[in-house]
Amino acid sequence: MPSDRPRVLYVTDLAYPARGRRYGDEDVFLTSRLRTHFDLALCHPKDAAALLGSFDAVVVRNSGPVMEYREEYEAFRARATATGTPVYNPLTGSGDMAGKQYLLDLTAAGHPVIPTVDRAEDLHRLPPAERYVVKPRLGADSIGLRVVPPEEVPALVDGTVLVQPHIDFAYEVSFYFVDDAFQYALYAPDPDRRWQLTPYEPSRTDLEFARRFIDWNTLRHGIQRVDACRAPDGGLLLVELEDLNPYLSLDALDEARREAFVSAMTASLRRFLGAG
Structure with missing residues (x-):
């Protein structure tokens, strides 16, 4: 007999070798709780575009750095947009979901952010430092991040990286x-x-x-x-x-706070889907 519960495709890379984190354990725990409220299936992020048509919504969780499957991710976004399939988190985020441009925008607007520039002619805007952090604009999980002395920075600024002072x-x-x-x-x-x-x-x-x-x-x-x-x-x-797929470190919480988070996420997802 067909279920009237929302059908949710839960996107995760259970086997991603995250340093210091256990993606699989966290998502096994979360899905064990969410199944009480939703008809739910897990899939790898590379399979999400092909499968989303059979579900009422997609939940993107510990899916790993997008830079490792950029083509499949763009196909997923395009398919979800074309079909109108709700995606949680919504694909309108301006944080890491959209790359690192927000660090430049927030710096320019005077927000309390580590000062960030992306052009050689703007390096003088950064405070003096003994070392600088150079990282890819589309990076994640510290992939491609380098810490270098000041004299090496100008040669590395090629439009694909961001530069920040190294903060102690x-x-x-x-x-x-x-x-x-x-x-x-x-x-x-x-x-x-x-x-x-x-x-x-x-x-x-x-x-x-x-x-x-x-x-x-x-x-x-x-x-x-x-x-x-x-x-x-x-x-x-x-x-x-x-704002795309933040690891939650639920294993660092006591049981009461962990269950409180699950309740908050469940209620949020139900509101998002119009299910109460």
């Missing part, structure tokens, strides 16, 4: 949101161990910092992660606004 930060902290609602924060006390995370209790100022980027992105539905670093002056600077 105290720690990195991530803020996790469902729709526009804050869920939890985690931080890495040791800067050299980015994915060894522990719960973080943000101050009101911390939350105001994170929320300004959620408000800027204007995604009404979906999961976003605001990554920041604690700069030497004590303030926070944006490192990344992940």
Whole structure:
């Protein structure tokens, strides 16, 4: 007998070798909970375009860096747009979903972000530093990232990379949101161990910092992660606004917070699909 529950295609790369993270474990856990509310099937991101026509919606989760399957991803976006299939997160994000241009835009607008330029003639706009970070405009997961001395930077600026001063930060902290609602924060006390995370209790100022980027992105539905670093002056600077497939580090939460996140995501997805 046909089900009247929404049919959801859940996109994940269970076997992606993520450094310090277990994509498969997180998505097995999440789908075990979501199956209570949706008819759900998993697929690899390279198969999503071919399969989405049989589902009411697509949920993109731990699908890995798009740069490793760019052609298939563009085909997926085109097919979803042409068929009107809802995609969660919606494909209108202005953060990492659209590349790294937002770092340039936020820098130009004076937001608290690590200063970023992409042209040799703009290098003078960056604060002096002993080292600089050079990374691909379409990069992810630190792929292609280089830390170089100042004299090497001009030769590397070819239109395909971004340049930032290397910040000697105290720690990195991530803020996790469902729709526009804050869920939890985690931080890495040791800067050299980015994915060894522990719960973080943000101050009101911390939350105001994170929320300004959620408000800027204007995604009404979906999961976003605001990554920041604690700069030497004590303030926070944006490192990344992940709005495509942010890893959630649910294994770093206690059971109560983990289940609260699942409830928030489920409710968000049901609202998104008009299912209550």
